[in-house]
Amino acid sequence: MGFLDSLSGQITNAGKDIKKKAADTAETMRLQNEIRANQTKIDKFCEELGKRVYEDIKDNPDEKYAYYVDNIMKLQERIEDDQRSLQGLKSVRVCPECGASVDGDSAFCTCCGTKLN
Numbered sequence: 001m002g003f004l005d006s007l008s009g010q011i012t013n014a015g016k017d018i019k020k021k022a023a024d025t026a027e028t029m030r031l032q033n034e035i036r037a038n039q040t041k042i043d044k045f046c047e048e049l050g051k052r053v054y055e056d057i058k059d060n061p062d063e064k065y066a067y068y069v070d071n072i073m074k075l076q077e078r079i080e081d082d083q084r085s086l087q088g089l090k091s092v093r094v095c096p097e098c099g100a101s102v103d104g105d106s107a108f109c110t111c112c113g114t115k116l117n
């Protein structure tokens with residue numbers, strides 16, 4: 001009977017080990033998901049902060065921000081030029097509110113709902 005008792009004990013211990021490893025794996029996954037979710041929130045806050053700071057400083061940026069402000073303005077000019085070119089190629093208008101391309105016959109923007117002139 002000693003052999004069967006020993007085998008039973010080993011099986012019980014193996015079951016406990018498996019249960020602990022499963023619980024540890026579940027906790028690891030939960031923590032990793034929480035970390036990713038919080039990092040995503042941080043990224044969104046940083047993006048919003050950057051947009052607000054840009055709006056506040058774009059007219060008179062400090063020297064350390066001038067490079068970034070200049071590049072953002074250049075890219076915005078390119079976007080506006082490309083939108084005008086696109087309008088010339090098609091009967092397309094650009095929504096003044098969100099910048100989306102809208103069919104020339106549309107009375108409202110299909111993206112944000114703004115009334116078009």
